[in-house]
Amino acid sequence: MHRRMPVASVMAAVAIGITVAPAAHAEGRGDIRVVKTVVNGGNSVIVGVKAPKQFPITMTIKDNSGVKGVTDVSAFTTKGGHGPVDHLGTTCRKTSSTTSVCTATMRIDPTWIDDYGRGNEGWDANAVAGTWQVNATVKANDSSYWISDRIALFKVKRAATLTTDATPEPVRKGGTLTVTGKLSRANWTDLKYHAFTKQVVKLQYKKPGGRYSTVKTATTDGKGHLRATVKATASGSWRWAFLGTTTTMKVVATGDAVTVK
Known part of the structure; x- marks a missing residue:
């Protein structure tokens, strides 16, 4: 049809x-x-x-x-x-x-x-x-x-959204930084964004003036949430990056800058 x-x-x-x-x-x-x-x-x-x-x-x-x-x-x-x-x-x-x-x-x-x-x-x-x-x-x-x-x-x-939040800010050198986020995608039945579950997403980091590189990966839970912990060694920005699927777009979150003291 x-x-x-x-x-x-x-x-x-x-x-x-x-x-x-x-x-x-x-x-x-x-x-x-x-x-x-x-x-x-x-x-x-x-x-x-x-x-x-x-x-x-x-x-x-x-x-x-x-x-x-x-x-x-x-x-x-x-x-x-x-x-x-x-x-x-x-x-x-x-x-x-x-x-x-x-x-x-x-x-x-x-x-x-x-x-x-x-x-x-x-x-x-x-x-x-x-x-x-x-x-x-x-x-x-x-x-x-x-x-x-x-x-x-x-x-x-389907369009997608992705968020990033790194805490605490600032963080002490050698301390633990927790990076969270959420992946959602468009639902054309009710015209809302819903959690995109069981998806592998990359956690990326860059120093000021540098380029992002992947540090580790995480998988979205049943509510689309992401969570990872890393050791804080230097100031920089953190973000989540999703490569997309055959039916859902690629999306990269806005970086969250964290100062290490």
Whole structure:
């Protein structure tokens, strides 16, 4: 099931965009082809719980007679085929007599994700996160056309938040510093952030003017909380860093500067 929702009832999205993917089940007439596709500049589409997310799908299209335009662009999950995303329009720029670069603007509104599948048995709005594909129909000046399936794969990910708090501040040299935090991620069913449990997160440290490096790791508990203790040897900043998953964005907390006396 994949359909384009009307603008008023669309949802919004947020790991990696894969710029080129082989077209599958393509059909049409003539030699017009989409030769390259880049989604969101090659980045994942990250979706939170409030603001709609717009992202571009940029297609390089070639035909001997020149490119007339794009008549349809759709994006949807490779798992289940759901596509709670709206195609707002496409603009094309001619780069040669045979080639044009066309950019489709897409939008996902998180407030519509749950409504999109409501009524379907077993529907889980959060299952929309993961790998998506792009389909497009393109036309040439000589009336050739091509319906291209899976011209690109990209990731739609749930937004995440991460905090850091190091205590005591200041701390005596050689004393014990406790660094806590919490990892949460967007839930598209109730539009709130919930604890992200059983996730490995890196504890990082840097001296003033230096770069962060990983000191140790910790795993979030049943409430998304993190806790680690370290020996205080020098002043600097501490932070937690989460590498992300296939469905949840990478997030790094703001560093907490601690003075060692």
